[in-house]
Amino acid sequence: MRAQALVLAILSLATPTIASIDKPYNSQQPFTSTNSGIVGQGDRYDDQQVWRIDWSDYSDVNKQDIMNVIELLNLDVWHSTQSSLDVRLSAKEKDIMGNIIPSESFHPFISDLQSLVEESLNPGEENPEDIDEKFSEISEGLRKKKKNKGKKGKNPKPSIPPIQIDPFNLTTIDTPFHDKFHTLKEIDKFGRTLIETFNGTRGIEITELNLGKTFEGRIIKGWSVKMNPNGNGSIPNPQPIPEPDPNDPEPDPRPLPDDPDHDDPATPAFEKRLWKSDDDLDGMELEFVIQAGQHGREWVGPSSALYFLHHLLLRATTEPNSDPAILLKSFRFTVIPQINPDGYEYSRTKSRLWRKNRQDVGGKGNCLGIDLNSNWGYKWRASKSTACSEGYGGKEAFEAYETKAISEYLSSAAERGNRVRAFVDLHSYGQLFMFPFAHSCDDFPPDAEMLMEAGLGVAKAMRTKQGEGYEAGQACDLTYRAPGDAIDYTYGITDVRWSYSAELRDTGTYGFMLPPKLIRPTADELTAGLMYLAKFIYALEVNPP
Incomplete structure (x- = not known):
């Protein structure tokens, strides 16, 4: 046989x-x-x-x-x-x-x-008594304290019912939206609510992007955010970041100006470098793209991407001199929370561990789907696996509707008048932050030293935030990957210098079935890491020493 x-x-x-x-x-x-x-x-x-x-x-x-x-x-x-x-x-x-x-x-x-x-799995219907439990306990405690203030004795009156927070009240990061996984419709509503809540505030401009359609006809959506420096309540021009004392072997951290979190130990220490960007970026809009959801079963990636976008907007609109406000004046942040909506929907409703898209690829066995992260067009090669394999990369590069759509968006940046400067592809699990190349360590990026330095800082920022360890390095060293990886394409073809792939929580206890209670801690540490990376690029290329 x-x-x-x-x-x-x-x-x-x-x-x-x-x-x-x-x-x-x-x-x-x-x-x-x-x-x-x-x-x-x-x-x-x-x-x-x-x-x-x-x-x-x-x-x-x-x-x-x-x-x-x-x-x-x-x-x-x-x-x-x-x-x-x-x-x-x-x-x-x-x-x-x-x-x-x-x-x-x-x-x-x-x-x-x-x-x-x-x-x-999330329950089909939430129990109102469980909604936002930790915030309800806090609010109830505060009410009890207020009612008993100045009273003697230990017999307070019964507490009033706890306050319920609307998941789509996006004026606070404490919204319970970030404490559960969501349907595609809820994700779309979240994006629309971001626009309704923040668009036009302090010069914020939010655009909903329709990036293409999947095999089953779903729209791949993203949200792009920028702060207009001429808008109402705009922030001052970016300020140069002072050089550390070269005689100090341990330079002090160099936060962005007037940052309220300047004493955060995860704030990057930008030493004097012998290199800087050779590209002429003057007058060019720089774009920072965060993508998630290539694999349908990896639910925490999309949730974390939405949390990051929400955090960015809240800080920028409420604290004019905060890091996010300054960064949004220099970068356009584009978040594509779910590049594989067909696979995600199938994972939610029919097969929790579904990985690929749902494209008809023909062949024997009537198997469906392409592994999106094996279908990008850099050093792509046909897989030995059959169409039924979880890692099937298709018959040709960009055969998948989704990879073709996003590659066209990335490669058309010049037509939009900008330059995609950073790209981070979110996955789970493993707690890694990796730079190219994934397909082989024989293909070594000339920017490896810079990429590694930034990556180590990101890993430290993530670890400092929640205490969970993350490892940084080249993807081919840290994982056993196949050709056709997204970050190989963005770095090798579209020339996105700061290209990274992140494997979020955990290290195997839950695998892809991370419970909802761990969404917020995961998203919080990712946000710290992405903020570090954006500040690193800002200090190096927007206001270089």
Whole structure:
């Protein structure tokens, strides 16, 4: 049989157990299919586990052998690094891999996947008593304190009902919108509400972008924000940031002018550099693009992107001399929270772990979908995997509707009169912040020193904010990636110097099923990291030393 012969030829580690397989096992076949209209009531994962392979001592050849078998069997790789590989397995697949991988290097870390899926899903209807619980407790405590002020005794009157906060009241970052995952309609409403709340305030200009359509006809939306320096309440011109004392081995942090958070230990320390940007950026509008949602099941990325945009607008409109206000005068920030709305909707309603888009790609097995992050047109090459594989990169670069739409937006910046200067692609999980290239470490960016310096600062800012560790480095060093990565394209083709890919929380406890209670902490640390990166670029290129 061709499949078994190929496995035996590829793997010197192979055992007779593999020879009993007549054809690759299709892990995308649904286990059950029930009412698909409610989150979590589609495919089930009752016999599924996630196993971690410790391959830190394996040679590159052995690692590639394992990846070849994973591609052949259409297995679902969750996370890969140079030291470990997380893969979702059914009982049958686990037996196969267990005969390939030595037992001491192979162990489960999510033993009951279906239970974890159920625990992570949002309820169909919120219980009003649970809405914004932590803020209700605070408000109730304040009311009790006020009512009992000046009274003797310990018998206060019953407290009044807690205040409920409208999720779409965007005048506060404490809105409970940021404490749950949302439908596409709710995300669209959030964007419209941002425009209604902030557009025109202190010169803020917010534009809703329709970037293209998906295979199933959904619009890929984004929101672009800039502060007009001539608008009402505009901020003063950017001020130069003073040089640190060159005789001081530990230069003081160099915050932006009049920043109320100047004593934050995560504020960057911009040492004197021997380099600076060679590009003539005078008079050119610089754009900072944040993209999320390439993989449908990675819900925390879109949520974190929206939180960042909301934070940016709130600070800029309420604190005229804050970092966001100054940065918005020099940069246009464009947030594309959900580049893969078809995959996201399918993940929400039918198959929680769906990764790809929902494009008809033909071929045997009637399998659907392209892995968007393997379909960008830099050093792209056809995958050995079948169309049923989770990592299927398509028959050609930009075959996916979504990658084609966003690449056209990025490459047409000059027509809009601006320059995309930074691009950050949000994913989960792994807690990494990475610069190009992903496809191979043989392709080394000439800006690697600058990219690494900024990346290390971002990782520190994120760690300082919430205490969670993030690692920075080149993508090919930190992960085991395929060609066709978004940041390889933005850096290698569209010349976006500050191109990064972020893997948000966590490191494997929940994987893609991060519970809603961790949305806000994840988004908060991402916001700290993105602010650091924007300030780094500002100090280097807008007001260089």
